[in-house]
Amino acid sequence: MFPRLPALLILLAVLALPLACHSAEPRNLDSAKQEITRYIDSGDYFRNLAQVAEQAERYLTQRLGEPAKPGQKLAIVFDIDETLLSNLPHMRPLGFGYVPPLWNEWVVAGTAPVIEPFAKIYHIAQAHGVTAFLISDRREKDRSGTAKNLHLHSLANYAALYLKPDASHDTAAAFKTAMRKKITEQGYTIIANLGDQESDLTGGYAEKTFKLPNPFYITE
Ligand SMILES: [Mg+2]
Numbered sequence: 001m002f003p004r005l006p007a008l009l010i011l012l013a014v015l016a017l018p019l020a021c022h023s024a025e026p027r028n029l030d031s032a033k034q035e036i037t038r039y040i041d042s043g044d045y046f047r048n049l050a051q052v053a054e055q056a057e058r059y060l061t062q063r064l065g066e067p068a069k070p071g072q073k074l075a076i077v078f079d080i081d082e083t084l085l086s087n088l089p090h091m092r093p094l095g096f097g098y099v100p101p102l103w104n105e106w107v108v109a110g111t112a113p114v115i116e117p118f119a120k121i122y123h124i125a126q127a128h129g130v131t132a133f134l135i136s137d138r139r140e141k142d143r144s145g146t147a148k149n150l151h152l153h154s155l156a157n158y159a160a161l162y163l164k165p166d167a168s169h170d171t172a173a174a175f176k177t178a179m180r181k182k183i184t185e186q187g188y189t190i191i192a193n194l195g196d197q198e199s200d201l202t203g204g205y206a207e208k209t210f211k212l213p214n215p216f217y218i219t220e
Helices: 004-021 029-041 044-064 088-094 100-109 116-127 140-152 172-185
Strands: 073-078 131-139 160-164 188-195 209-211
Touching: 029 044, 029 088, 044 116, 044 188, 044 209, 073 116, 073 172, 088 100, 100 140, 116 131, 116 188, 131 140, 131 172, 131 188, 140 160, 160 172, 172 188
Parallel strands: 073 131, 073 188, 131 160, 188 209
Antiparallel strands: none
């Protein structure tokens, strides 16, 4: 009896194989878009942003209350898109699609609205002598529109705005980690790193990270 059992199991596995190979139909794109639209229009997106900002503010207040080590220079790192600046007015009419020429026009115009709760964090940090660094997956060619847009919202007095070289093939995570390493090598202690993508936050070189919601796209 016993030697037959493995053969039976193999037979059952072979019979089950075609079933395992067929995956379920993917989620419908229109329903995903409708869900995102509801997330925005219900105010939940903005409430979730505000919650993360509250956590960051609470942490910052506690961290800045700690006695500073002699000569220690504190820094804070922000991502730009969907962290300090909102691209909703651009993305929404396009059904959250990405059309490179239209995206470029939007960046050049430099009129993206600010995400207030995080602009507030930026100003609180600076008021406490924490140096702000901006690291974005935008390209060097986007520098003037990006700088203009930040200036529009009084977010201009950063120590550096790191943008990806135009020809770079680095992932966002690799580029951003390298920039935080560079900041650290300049003698700064990065006390917080804030961004809407996992690729903003992985790779270390920050005491604490804060993940903002972004159901619109993924940057790897
Ligand atoms: Mg972003």
